[in-house]
Amino acid sequence: MPSAAGRGQGPERDRRPESGEQPAADDYAKERYGVSSMIQSQEKPDRVLVRIKDLTEEKADEVVWVRGRIHTSRAKGKQCFLVLRQQQFNIQALVAVGQHASKQMVKFAANINKESIVDVEGVVRKAHQKIGGCTQQDVELHVQKIYVISLAEPRLPLQLDDAVRPEVEGEEDGRATVNQDTRLDNRVIDLRTSTSQAVFCLQSGICQLFRETLIRKGFVEIQTPKIISAASEGGANVFTVSYFKSSAYLAQSPQLYKQMCICADFEKVFCVGPVFRAEDSNTHRHLTEFVGLDIEMAFNYHYHEVVDEIADTMVQIFKGLQERFQTEIQTVNKQFPCEPFKFLEPTLRLEYREGVAMLREAGVEMGDEDDLSTPNEKLLGRLVKEKYDTDFYILDKYPLAVRPFYTMPDPVNPKNSNSYDMFMRGEEILSGAQRIHDPQLLTERAQHHGIDLEKIKAYIDSFRFGAPPHAGGGIGLERVTMLYLGLHNVRQTSMFPRDPKRLTP
């Protein structure tokens, strides 16, 4: 038994739940509950706190200490049923009048505000029947001691149970769901739901798999500056920063820096970092600040060498998520049901003209060199899914006219370009291209686009001292997370989203 070392004793019991009473003199359990004083690193007890997810039948009849939040609490005569929560896991805990608990102790436990953090000592008992609503269905905890570690305020701005309720269910039986602004305004609480926990653990996994794969492929991670002196693409949609006595901009993409690294012989580089877009777009898939997973790579003879590497990286991410994050996927599916994500190996690559042909066959009218509208993009995604049974594909050889000036023209058909987008469930997640590495052609193309050469002089000059042919692309992390999980708003996959109307928390 670990020493209680003052826990729940004397000065450590100075603050109580609002409805708490002083323990009565005749309370035989008075040392077994209370509010601990603030943990200020007073001591290093050798008490072991067991993880809730590890409380299984194998631990039956053991006495354990657990730290968790009061998820729910229900008093019933001489008993109080608590659900203790730890991240995505929870267990039922019973405080019942008896040898260890007095009626005052049961009342104390019943009155602890939801979301408070408590330390509980209890015996693990096999449950007589499966406990519905808990992740630990086969055992419950018979509480012998309970101390409040951090007390939550009594009124929560949102209820966690409401926040994980599928919208359909709420609509059907009139129970509450939580709207997005309430969630985002109270993100600290909203992020505690099993769904949020799962979404962001999976997002962490995407970053990890992205980097793991690229490092295995011999890529080097680079760090590119976010404060830049000149707006990279002409100055539209760029945030201005006051920089000492002058001003500067926030980078809309790390592209110039990735390309400089290629010209500096790093050969294969990637970076993960914020990207800023001052676009006044209030859609389900635009943010003013998002996380870019960026790749740039020198190739030998054909940009498909790069396309293949990027596509394979995405495939490795999809596979890794399937293998390592099955629990998280299922947790999210409970609230947001969705078909499993399908992909092919190798990845399906269609040419733009083939996509246009499929759309025309489905009745869409569009020109060979028109860009894809968002509805057509989605429609094409459905057509591709029907025909090829994949949620992930590449559209290659976009018309030159719809791509930026630095895009390499197709050597065969000058109306096309060596550029590509990648799609998940019919929405774009990556845009990329072979870049022009020849300063003369780059100058011509910039002039053709009416770009002020003075403003991009540094960019063009980067290619004057020998530049290998190269290609790359940028992936939006929040979009990948959203589309992989079949969610419907990128704000669900950004911890603290930024859009034209939201800058807090």
Add this chain to the structure above:
Amino acid sequence: MPSAAGRGQGPERDRRPESGEQPAADDYAKERYGVSSMIQSQEKPDRVLVRIKDLTEEKADEVVWVRGRIHTSRAKGKQCFLVLRQQQFNIQALVAVGQHASKQMVKFAANINKESIVDVEGVVRKAHQKIGGCTQQDVELHVQKIYVISLAEPRLPLQLDDAVRPEVEGEEDGRATVNQDTRLDNRVIDLRTSTSQAVFCLQSGICQLFRETLIRKGFVEIQTPKIISAASEGGANVFTVSYFKSSAYLAQSPQLYKQMCICADFEKVFCVGPVFRAEDSNTHRHLTEFVGLDIEMAFNYHYHEVVDEIADTMVQIFKGLQERFQTEIQTVNKQFPCEPFKFLEPTLRLEYREGVAMLREAGVEMGDEDDLSTPNEKLLGRLVKEKYDTDFYILDKYPLAVRPFYTMPDPVNPKNSNSYDMFMRGEEILSGAQRIHDPQLLTERAQHHGIDLEKIKAYIDSFRFGAPPHAGGGIGLERVTMLYLGLHNVRQTSMFPRDPKRLTP
């Protein structure tokens, strides 16, 4: 043999090195050299390009294709000696008049501008004697074909050989070295040196080891916003951003967001991202934008649980660098000689008062609650190295007075705090603390510091719904790289450094 498929033929030979002549009609080698047309992904030849680092004696007498830069070039009668470079590796290549090369071809090769990228076909031959100055000392390449892939301009803004010369050597024999501004102004070339290649490969390794270790320890990676609505610590040293019709700030640290994640039950989080400081400091170790490796972690009873995890993470980084990046360390040492980095396991932890006592013993006059000046910090580093033989240590229990308002006071001595710095070679690389997780105490401490409570309301409110005790810290990536390698300026370890006077490239 791969098909030459037009390489060096017809229209593909349209641009020539400046001094190039049209091949004479009597040139028997005329198909064996030239300037390739720009690689526009015209074809997918099955030619295999061999890596220079793989050209060893085992490949002797094989015919190989190599792509590399012309590092140096020296014509000598009917021969031309080239050094071909690929990242940190290089090999001598010989073009000599004979069966494969005509005198025109030797002249063509000798006239290719340095730093141009070429494709070379050659026979690997055992060298008669070690080839000094090349990484591949035992073999050379006898060139049979040579085509220019990307031509560099004839005049380089800096010479790579000058850029890797140790300063001492340059001073001694009057040979040129390259000053920092020239390097940074021409970063694309400066980054090609073996030293730069090694520095940034090692930096990529630090990030990788940091994350690898933390993920193994159960941490979750988070992404925190960089555009924020309120300046986190009172508004000094913060960059302002115009945000649509309003204004915002650039985050000086992800701390508030890390702490919110802890309050949202993520328990152990880390993030890697840019941190912005509008400080007008022009020192060897300050940047206005740097990369923060940030950690935050809930603990059970004592913040030393967190200190131990952070220190062990640093130790894992040091060990991993030793094991995996020995070549890079040695490459950097050639230009910047330095003692190997020493550390203890477990990490040495001294209390602040012990550090002060050591300084006083060495003749420094300072009060118990004075902060460490930079010279004293360095002196202490030397004293600790002498006494304990370690370049890495922790200074714990800083005076409360010199730490931010959110720092948890020491429960025993109210003049001290539960805070710590970590040092490498006598310079601070991490600052951290147990944070106050109690809204009432946090309010009191903010008032004590004269901070406007309205401005930090959202911060304090984050702790109102149950907050676990937690601690963390932030590490400066560029400083860790600099100090591990014994370099002297943080601009050497930032690819594109930002300071009050530099915003480009």
